[in-house]
Amino acid sequence: MSAFVLLCGRMFDGVSDRLAGAVEILVEGDRIAEIGPSVRRPPDVQTVDLSDRTVSPGFIDCHVHLTMDAADLAGQTLQSSAAKALKGLSIAREYMRYGFTTLRDMGCADPDFPTVDLRNALAAGLVDGPRLVVAAHIISSSAGHGDLRGFYGPRWDIPVSAIADDAGAIKALVRREHTFGSDWIKTTNTGGYFSPGDDPARVTWFDDEMNILAATARQLGMPVAVHTGAADGCRQAIRAGARSLEHAYLIDSDALAMARDAGSYLVPTMQMTREDLRAMHDHTLPCQAVWKFDRDNQQILQSQRLIAGSDVKIAYGTDCGMFPFEHGILEFQAMVAAGLTPARALQAATSVAAELLGQDDLGVLAAGRHADIVAMPGDPFADISTTAQVDFVMKSGVVHRWPSQHW
Numbered sequence: 001m002s003a004f005v006l007l008c009g010r011m012f013d014g015v016s017d018r019l020a021g022a023v024e025i026l027v028e029g030d031r032i033a034e035i036g037p038s039v040r041r042p043p044d045v046q047t048v049d050l051s052d053r054t055v056s057p058g059f060i061d062c063h064v065h066l067t068m069d070a071a072d073l074a075g076q077t078l079q080s081s082a083a084k085a086l087k088g089l090s091i092a093r094e095y096m097r098y099g100f101t102t103l104r105d106m107g108c109a110d111p112d113f114p115t116v117d118l119r120n121a122l123a124a125g126l127v128d129g130p131r132l133v134v135a136a137h138i139i140s141s142s143a144g145h146g147d148l149r150g151f152y153g154p155r156w157d158i159p160v161s162a163i164a165d166d167a168g169a170i171k172a173l174v175r176r177e178h179t180f181g182s183d184w185i186k187t188t189n190t191g192g193y194f195s196p197g198d199d200p201a202r203v204t205w206f207d208d209e210m211n212i213l214a215a216t217a218r219q220l221g222m223p224v225a226v227h228t229g230a231a232d233g234c235r236q237a238i239r240a241g242a243r244s245l246e247h248a249y250l251i252d253s254d255a256l257a258m259a260r261d262a263g264s265y266l267v268p269t270m271q272m273t274r275e276d277l278r279a280m281h282d283h284t285l286p287c288q289a290v291w292k293f294d295r296d297n298q299q300i301l302q303s304q305r306l307i308a309g310s311d312v313k314i315a316y317g318t319d320c321g322m323f324p325f326e327h328g329i330l331e332f333q334a335m336v337a338a339g340l341t342p343a344r345a346l347q348a349a350t351s352v353a354a355e356l357l358g359q360d361d362l363g364v365l366a367a368g369r370h371a372d373i374v375a376m377p378g379d380p381f382a383d384i385s386t387t388a389q390v391d392f393v394m395k396s397g398v399v400h401r402w403p404s405q406h407w
């Protein structure tokens with residue numbers, strides 16, 4: 001069994017509102033064995049000097065699309081499932097170098113289940129990479145955000161969208177996700193910005209449709225994540241018992257209070273809005289997004305400030321895939337710019353994200369937990385941008401990135 005002692009300058013444990021000073025962490029096998037001022041030294045232990053760094057639990061990004069490339073969604077959708085899984089693997093490994101040791105993939109555009117295969121290969125240790133939690137497809141009404149047929153023109157009815165318009169068909173889609181291995185059910189109950197033929201300010205499920213989807217998932221023991229924009233959509237998702245609201249672009253204070261009371265998590269994907277603002281100014285925003293984003297962008301920023309000022313549970317998620325994965329780490333800075341404290345932003349990416357995923361052995365540095373540990377120079381509580389300088393990454397006790405000056 002491999003063993004490491006990490007000599008840490010400072011420690012964020014995933015939960016606290018302040019950093020701990022110098023500590024030692026003993027890692028044995030894939031778990032944290034001990035944390036304290038001075039830990040055991042088993043035989044053959046390898047010591048890692050992180051004394052000028054802050055360590056944190058590995059980051060968790062709760063909203064990525066490893067197999068969707070917004071820069072060429074239509075073209076890429078036509079690739080085989082295997083091609084998507086392989087490309088997704090290479091993206092996931094590269095993304096782990098930024099400190100992301102667990103990812104929740106929120107949907108692919110493929111008739112098959114490439115992200116489930118990728119998750120299984122990673123979990124079995126066939127390939128190295130981050131831990132993956134998967135909602136394979138995005139269940140949507142026709143004319144909803146998950147209806148991708150608009151990308152292909154009226155005569156291209158390619159079965160990559162999981163769309164349904166009545167209770168029986170909705171139940172069948174949810175059950176199909178369960179049968180073939182999804183961990184989560186992902187649905188959309190409003191339009192989105194990048195999708196043609198829909199509007200984030202409009203709700204696309206009727207209440208009975210949203211409810212039957214959620215009830216079917218509940219019966220199968222599957223949590224539900226809802227892409228949502230309009231405040232009415234947020235309310236509908238919360239009423240149906242959604243575990244997480246994705247984006248919540250146009251949420252208002254009433255819906256935020258409902259989310260808090262219901263215990264729903266928000267995954268507000270704030271960097272995405274910064275990316276879209278830049279694209280709008282550069283005139284590179286896709287034409288179907290321009291009118292919607294032009295109308296809504298100030299209101300989205302206002303909603304982000306409301307979210308930051310509320311006490312709802314906020315989990316870190318980016319929507320990477322819709323923008324380059326190299327920018328996913330910037331969600332920390334976007335969260336702090338919206339008004340979250342650095343501590344809350346870091347909790348969002350560690351303990352709160354782990355809680356959202358129902359993974360109580362992740363997201364916290366404590367004895368017995370998975371040894372998912374990252375380190376960065378400097379103090380992220382004083383300057384959140386140091387999160388973008390992670391240069392040590394350990395997942396389940398295996399080091400995936402060493403600082404450039406190797407000892």
Ligand SMILES: [Zn+2]
Pocket residue numbers: 063064065106319
């Ligand atoms: Zn998404």
